[in-house]
Every structure is written in C-alpha cells, then in structure tokens.
Amino acid sequence: MTGWTTANILSTLFGAALFPFMIAVAWGKMVEVFGAAGGWVAGFWIVGVSWLLNHGLGLHHQAGDVWIDMAMAAFVGLFVQSTLAGGKPGKAVPALISGVLGGLLGGLILSIMA
Amino acid sequence: MWKRIIVGAFGGAFAGVGVFVIWPSVLYHLNWWGGFFAAGTIIPIAWFINHFCGAIPNDPEGSWVDMAFPIGLSAIFGGIVQVTKDGPVRAAHGIFTGGNPLPSMQTLAVQFVGACIGGLLAYWLLSAGKKEA
Known part of the structure; x- marks a missing residue:
C-alpha cells in the first residue's frame, strides 16, 4: 500500500460506504413515494452529491492510473445489502454475466473514442 | 435468457459509455457544478432503462446487480474520455488502452x-x- 496516508484510507472507506448506503436507503423509498419521478430525482441527487464528495472533492484516493469509480462501491454495497436481506447470489448470475459483458462492451467503445 | 443477457449488456454499456464521456466532459466545461449536474444528465435515464424498465435481468429472488457494475467495469476496461474544446482527449487509461490495473x-x-x-x-x-x- 504505497502512497496511502491514513487519511486516504479512511476517506476512501467512508466515501465507499456512503454511496451504496444512500442508494439502498433512499432510492427505493423515493420510488415508493413518488414513483418513477422519485427515481429520476434520486438519480440526480444521490449520485450527484456522492460524486461531488467521492470524486469532485476527492474522498476516493486513486492509487493507480486505471480509474476506480465509486460505481464499483455501489455495486458491491448493494449486492451485500440485498444478499443480507435474503437475496440469493446464485440467482443473480445472469445479471452478473450481462454486467460483465456490458462493462466489456462499454470499455471497448470508450477505448476507441480517444 | 440469453436475449435478456444481451439486452442487459447493451443497457450496461450505454450507462458506462454515457457516464465516462458525459461526466468528464461536463466537468471540463462547468467544473464541480458541471460534475454535479452530469449525474442528473446520464444517471436517471440509465436507471430508468436498466432498472425501472428492467434491461438488466435482475431476478426478484436474487441478490441485486446494480447498473453500477457495468459502469465501474467500463472505466476499468476502457478508461475515461473527456471531450474538451479541442475534441476528445483521453483522461484516464483503461486495460484496453494499455493502463496497468x-x-x-x-x-x-x-x-x-x-x-x-x-x-x-x-x-x-x-x-x-x-x-x-
């Protein structure tokens, strides 16, 4: 762990915990109360504030050149939360496969754009 | 099921490319507030298609796979593209462009x-x- 200060580790831990926590707690509730429009607002506000803290203002310490986005924290945190709440990891396999393929396809497009 | 997986991959790639082109580009032009508003530009429509309309084949009884997964992987594989006034510029390398992960x-x-x-x-x-x- 070269180049990491204690502050880097703590701020990355905190930022990574914050994002999936906000999504799990607030996003579903917003949809429950306001329907799809609630999800629209949640997508703006939760992700906007998270981005501002994690990347805009730098809670997430980037140790290498390859960008580790706060999105990976959202995926891990929500997978953990939904599994604790009774979701079966085995039944998530098709979605996981489509996620990996989507990441490869998205990465391919991004790699040829510039 | 393979049809749903293909649709999910397409939806995930849309979210991933959208995030890592729009976000850094709006950030370049409008600074932090641009980054904040970039969230509202791409994330709600990506969420609507991937989760509300169900492009990503999440099973009701399965653990939740968020569109964040393909989004995060997109940056790891393909890096970040920032469209500046001089055109598209590579802001970060991914595995496909020679970055060391x-x-x-x-x-x-x-x-x-x-x-x-x-x-x-x-x-x-x-x-x-x-x-x-």
Whole structure:
C-alpha cells in the first residue's frame, strides 16, 4: 500500500460506504413515494452529491492510473445489502454475466473514442 | 435468457459509455457544478432503462446487480474520455488502452471494504422494525 496516508484510507472507506448506503436507503423509498419521478430525482441527487464528495472533492484516493469509480462501491454495497436481506447470489448470475459483458462492451467503445 | 443477457449488456454499456464521456466532459466545461449536474444528465435515464424498465435481468429472488457494475467495469476496461474544446482527449487509461490495473487494485480493495460496511449499515436500517436485529 504505497502512497496511502491514513487519511486516504479512511476517506476512501467512508466515501465507499456512503454511496451504496444512500442508494439502498433512499432510492427505493423515493420510488415508493413518488414513483418513477422519485427515481429520476434520486438519480440526480444521490449520485450527484456522492460524486461531488467521492470524486469532485476527492474522498476516493486513486492509487493507480486505471480509474476506480465509486460505481464499483455501489455495486458491491448493494449486492451485500440485498444478499443480507435474503437475496440469493446464485440467482443473480445472469445479471452478473450481462454486467460483465456490458462493462466489456462499454470499455471497448470508450477505448476507441480517444 | 440469453436475449435478456444481451439486452442487459447493451443497457450496461450505454450507462458506462454515457457516464465516462458525459461526466468528464461536463466537468471540463462547468467544473464541480458541471460534475454535479452530469449525474442528473446520464444517471436517471440509465436507471430508468436498466432498472425501472428492467434491461438488466435482475431476478426478484436474487441478490441485486446494480447498473453500477457495468459502469465501474467500463472505466476499468476502457478508461475515461473527456471531450474538451479541442475534441476528445483521453483522461484516464483503461486495460484496453494499455493502463496497468495492478496499482488501482489497492483502491478497489479499500473501496470493497467500505462498500461492505455501507451495505451492512443500510441492511441494519432497512431491517429495523421488521424483526428484532
């Protein structure tokens, strides 16, 4: 762990915990109360504030050149939360496969754009 | 099922490309407030298609796979493209463009621990009142 200060580790831990926590707690509730429009607002506000803290203002310490986005924290945190709440990891396999393929396809497009 | 997987991959790639082109580009032109508003530009429509309309084939009984997964992988594989006044510029390398992912695994590891903590805290809050925790 070269180049990491204690502050880097703590701020990355905190930022990574914050994002999936906000999504799990607030996003579903917003949809429950306001329907799809609630999800629209949640997508703006939760992700906007998270981005501002994690990347805009730098809670997430980037140790290498390859960008580790706060999105990976959202995926891990929500997978953990939904599994604790009774979701079966085995039944998530098709979605996981489509996620990996989507990441490869998205990465391919991004790699040829510039 | 393979049709749903292909549709999910397409939806995930849309979210991934959208995030890592629009976000850094709006950030370049409008600074922090641009980054904040970039969230509202791409994330709601990506969420609507991937989760509300169900492009990503999540099983109701399965653990949740968020569109964040293909989004995060897109940056790891393809890096970040920032469209400046001089045209598209590479802002970060991904594995496909020759970036070395190994040092970044440190960030991924620390982030993994933090994300598990966040997921656990959310579970504690959401399960409170349903049963004695």
